[in-house]
Structures are given as C-alpha cells and as structure tokens.
Amino acid sequence: MxxxxxxxxxxxxxxxxxxxxxxxxxxxxxxxxxxxxxxxxCGIALWVGNHVSNPKxxxxxxxxxxxxxxxxxxxxxxxxxxxxxxxxxxxxxxxxxxxxxxxxxxxxxxxxxLPVIPPIDGIDSKGVYLCKDWHDAETLKNLAPSIKRAVIIGAGYIGAELSEQLSLAGKDVTLVDAFPRVLYKNFDKDLSDKIEAEYRDHGVQLALGEKVISFEQQGDQITVHTDKGDYAADVAVWCAGFKxxxxxxxxxxxxxxxxxxxxxxxxxxxxxxxxxxxxxxxxxxxxxxxxxxxxxxxxxxxxxxxxxxxIDQPTVKYMGTQATSAVELYGCCMAASGLTVEGAKMRGLKADAVTIEEPYRPEFMTSTTNVTCRLVWDPATHRILGGAVFSKHDVSQSANVLSLAIQNKMTIEQLAMVDMFFQPNFDQPLNWLNNVALAAINKANQE
CATH class of the missing domain: 3.50.50.60 (FAD/NAD(P)-binding domain)
Known part of the structure; x- marks a missing residue:
C-alpha cells in the first residue's frame, strides 16, 4: 500500500x-x-533560560x-x-x-x-519575533544575551514560560494578554492569582485585559501599542495562539x-x-x-x-482527551486536567467548583508547604469535569489522576473514596484529591 x-x-x-x-x-x-x-x-523557553543540556x-x-x-x-x-x-x-x-x-x-x-497572526499594523517589523519552531528557537536563543527589555504577547503556556525565563535572566519583561488573567484557559482565578503574584514579585509587568493594536519600530526599539498603554522594548515576541x-x-x-x-x-x-x-x-x-x-x-x-x-482497517478507537497539562513557573508547580469553570461556561455547560488549601504532608515533618487544589464538577450528575493543583512542591502527577477520573466519568463521591496511599514523606492520611472531593460533596449537599 x-x-x-x-x-x-x-x-x-x-x-x-x-x-x-x-x-x-x-x-x-x-x-x-x-x-x-x-x-x-515546549522546550524553547527552557533553552533560552539555559536549562537544556544539548539542543540536539x-x-x-x-x-x-x-x-x-x-x-x-x-x-x-x-x-x-x-x-x-x-x-x-x-x-x-x-x-x-x-x-x-x-x-x-x-x-x-x-x-x-500556524501562529495566529492578525493584520495588526507593524506586526511584520524586524523587532517582532515568533516562538513556534526550531528556527524561532534558534533566533530567540541567540538574541537572549543582548536583550534588556522584552514584551511578550500571549499569556498562555508559551508566553508564560518565556516571560518567566527572561525575567529570571534579569530582563525587563512585560507580559501582555487580551484575557484578564495569566493562563486564562488553563486555570480558574483561584490559581492564576497565585502565579500572577509570582510574576509581580519577580518584576514582570502584567498588562492583562489589553489588546494589541499596533507595533512601531524606531531604530532598534519596538513599541507595542495596546488599547490601554504603550510598551517599549528591544524585542516583542508574539505567542498569541495557533490555528x-x-x-x-x-x-x-x-x-x-x-x-x-x-x-x-x-x-x-x-x-x-x-x-x-x-x-x-x-x-x-x-x-x-x-x-x-x-x-x-x-x-x-x-x-x-x-x-x-x-491505516489498514478500523481497529483501535480514539479514547479522547482531557487536555491534561502542567507547567513550572518560579518554582511553582501548576497542573490541570479537563475544564475550568469559565471553560465550561464558554461551552454552554453548568459547572460548580470548590478550592481547598492544605499542607501537602503532615506538619510534624520538619518541612512542608501548601498545595492548593481545585475541583470542577457537573452539579446535576456530580461527574468530575476538571481540576487543578498549585504548589511549591511537585504535585504534577495529580493532574494525571484527575485525567483518569474524568476519562472514567467518576463522580466527586467516587474520587473522595479512591484508595490513595499515606506516607508522611509524601502526603496526608487523606490525599488532597480525596479532600477536595470531600469538600465538593459538602458544598453540593448544601446547595
């Protein structure tokens, strides 16, 4: 054939x-x-930030x-x-x-x-770059040492990671997005507020809820004009979605x-x-x-x-996806699977949600740190629609557990009783996923 x-x-x-x-x-x-x-x-920002052993x-x-x-x-x-x-x-x-x-x-x-590149005045200026493929990566990597100021357009994963790495390298960074929050499509406000605080603590200017209307090249400087402000830099990097x-x-x-x-x-x-x-x-x-x-x-x-x-004949069916993902920004682990509340509303679905915050392991240990966990469910059926976690501890694998729960159409009642191990080095007698499901049950019973 x-x-x-x-x-x-x-x-x-x-x-x-x-x-x-x-x-x-x-x-x-x-x-x-x-x-x-x-x-x-997905490794472009890590390469720019010198975290890649060998680009090959x-x-x-x-x-x-x-x-x-x-x-x-x-x-x-x-x-x-x-x-x-x-x-x-x-x-x-x-x-x-x-x-x-x-x-x-x-x-x-x-x-x-392909990158979504709208017909904005000046978007083809020499100071405007893309962040999509190998050649874009090479260009940004070579530019990075000479950059003092950068404007990143798009606060999804790519723009969020590139902004973080440039700021950690001592650059003056402005992160622009038409949505009102960083990682708007991936996390509800409970969690995005936490990472926005990290950006501000590291000197990143957040220009959120601002739409880019034009670019203006003046010598070696590029100015990004939005509907609410002007931001001058050495480079502007367009990271605003794909089609x-x-x-x-x-x-x-x-x-x-x-x-x-x-x-x-x-x-x-x-x-x-x-x-x-x-x-x-x-x-x-x-x-x-x-x-x-x-x-x-x-x-x-x-x-x-x-x-x-x-390819020869229909044999194995597609299981579908939960769009499970994770990112590390400023030492914070953020991971998610399935829908946010806003994502559900955009798709015409009713959703309820609850957020808890607790130490990831017992406080009798010499050290611990909090994990914030959010669960989204269908208020009629109690079926889990999505969830997310945030912590300074690596809780990324929780997103895979949530993915499996969504894949198998589990309810909040079932997740609350899932057998998860307890060992003080790693978690509490009830894992945070069990606990957020219990909080969801309590909220659902009160409504």
Whole structure:
C-alpha cells in the first residue's frame, strides 16, 4: 500500500513510525517542508533560560531514523495542492524549485498549526519575533544575551514560560494578554492569582485585559501599542495562539468552524482514505463529550499512533482527551486536567467548583508547604469535569489522576473514596484529591 504523509512534527513522526512498525512492507513517503522534524517546541523557553543540556536532544527522531524504518523522506518538500478524489499531490522541492505530481492509496494529514497572526499594523517589523519552531528557537536563543527589555504577547503556556525565563535572566519583561488573567484557559482565578503574584514579585509587568493594536519600530526599539498603554522594548515576541494549517483541504474535507479537520474515532476524515491527526484536526474532548480544538503534543502523539494502528482497517478507537497539562513557573508547580469553570461556561455547560488549601504532608515533618487544589464538577450528575493543583512542591502527577477520573466519568463521591496511599514523606492520611472531593460533596449537599 502506498501511503503519503504531509508534515512530520509529532503526529506525522509517530504515524510514520507506527505504520512502518505494523506494516514494514508499506510504501511510505513523508513530505516535510522544513529541514528538521520532531522538534519539542515546549522546550524553547527552557533553552533560552539555559536549562537544556544539548539542543540536539530536543529532537526525539530524525529523517535518518524514519528512513531506517523504511520511509522515503522528502525533506524541504512542500505540498502545494492535494486532490483527495483523484488521490494526487502536487509537490515542490524547496531547494531546486522543481514541481512534481505524486499519487497515494491513503493520505495522512499531519500539517500541524500556524501562529495566529492578525493584520495588526507593524506586526511584520524586524523587532517582532515568533516562538513556534526550531528556527524561532534558534533566533530567540541567540538574541537572549543582548536583550534588556522584552514584551511578550500571549499569556498562555508559551508566553508564560518565556516571560518567566527572561525575567529570571534579569530582563525587563512585560507580559501582555487580551484575557484578564495569566493562563486564562488553563486555570480558574483561584490559581492564576497565585502565579500572577509570582510574576509581580519577580518584576514582570502584567498588562492583562489589553489588546494589541499596533507595533512601531524606531531604530532598534519596538513599541507595542495596546488599547490601554504603550510598551517599549528591544524585542516583542508574539505567542498569541495557533490555528489549524489545513488550507490545502478547504472544500474537500469536513471541518470544524475554525478549519480543523473532522475525524472519526479511527482518525479517518470525511474521505475514508484520508486520515488526520495533531494540530490540524479536532480532538474528542471527554469532559464535554464533544469535538474540540486543543493543540497539544500529547494529543498529536496519540493520534499519530492511532493512524498507524488503523491505516489498514478500523481497529483501535480514539479514547479522547482531557487536555491534561502542567507547567513550572518560579518554582511553582501548576497542573490541570479537563475544564475550568469559565471553560465550561464558554461551552454552554453548568459547572460548580470548590478550592481547598492544605499542607501537602503532615506538619510534624520538619518541612512542608501548601498545595492548593481545585475541583470542577457537573452539579446535576456530580461527574468530575476538571481540576487543578498549585504548589511549591511537585504535585504534577495529580493532574494525571484527575485525567483518569474524568476519562472514567467518576463522580466527586467516587474520587473522595479512591484508595490513595499515606506516607508522611509524601502526603496526608487523606490525599488532597480525596479532600477536595470531600469538600465538593459538602458544598453540593448544601446547595
């Protein structure tokens, strides 16, 4: 069988690996317009902050590794057009400029995402940078030593981490976002307030609830104009979201309103010979039971593997996602899974929530620190919809427990009684997840 794969960051890389592992006799060609693949962009801020031992280790695969499995690697080849009915591709060699036509039996669309770059005056100025791929990372890493002032636009994970690392390096940092809080889509106010205090304590100016209206380049200085203020710096870094890179398939495949390609539980699109995965496609979001767009590497990896398992015939169903994630900022662990209260409201769902704060282990120990834990549930069914934790202690694995609870449609009553170990080095007789569920039960019984 002849397989064509378009794009090889995470979903495409894992799809190629799985297809050739399961079907070593298949004819698999990978088209990638860049000169690299499998770059872990989540490590950009860590590299800028000198926490990466070797940047080459930020790639977990390579063209050579996929070729060794049997893939025909067409690096620096851009797919210009696709006809899913005729099952043909028009491909351009980015080095020679030569264009050729190729055919396939089945197509894997793993074209990823693109930065959302609105038509703002001056956004193409020399002082405005992106933070998306390997070449962006190299540029920011090389710039970092000479930067004295930086404006970061976008307070999601990427912007939040980059702002933290630059501030720890002694830079004057302003973090701008149109949303009213840092990490607005990931955490409710109870937890985002805590990390905002850390930013302020480390000298970061928070310009939240401000919309960028223009950029102005004057010599080596870039000024970011918002609807509420002006911020001058050496560089501005645009980290304000991503969109599906699916223009090749407009009018050919069913899509969500944001142009993410719709797939079924076997990762097939509306054309059964075309599969899609990663940032180019939807996920099944278990907290809501609906399709959603959640561009995370974890989703891309699993979906890519599923394509490899289903490429011959529908075999393994997609389990969906809880969008589980975590971040460390200023020595604080923040981790979450599922919906926030605001996220539920945005999706038309009713949700209730409770937050507790307690020492993560007994106070008879010579040291302990607090963990803040938040739980979100459906007030009608008591089914858990989401949760989050915050602490100076590493409580990140709590997000995986919450993910499993949401995946299995557990209720607050069930989570309260889950058997979790007690050992004074690690936790209390009742783990904080048990306790937040008990607090949720108490609140639900009073309402």
């Amino acid at each position: 002849k397989i064509a794969i378009i794009g090889a960051t995470h979903a495409g890389t894992f799809a190629a690996q799985q297809i050739l592992t399961n079907h070593p006799d298949y004819d698999v060609t990978v088209y990638e317009k860049n000169d690299n693949l499998s770059f872990l962009s 280790k930020m790639f977990y695969s390579s063209p050579e590794k996929l070729a060794a499995l049997g893939a025909h690697m067409q690096m620096q080849h851009e797919v210009l057009s696709v006809d899913v009915t005729a099952q043909t591709l028009r491909v351009k060699d980015c080095i020679s400029g030569e264009e050729t036509t190729a055919t396939y039996d089945k197509l894997v669309v793993t074209t990823g995402s 599906p890179n699916t223009a090749l398939f407009d009018g050919q495949l069913d899509m969500l309103p944001n142009h993410a390609i719709r797939t079924n539980e076997y990762m097939q699109t509306s054309n059964p010979n075309v599969f899609a995965a990663g940032d180019a496609t939807n996920v099944h979001y278990n907290p809501t039971g609906q399709d959603d767009y959640i561009p995370l590497a974890t989703n891309a990896v699993r979906q890519g593997m599923l394509i490899g398992q289903n």
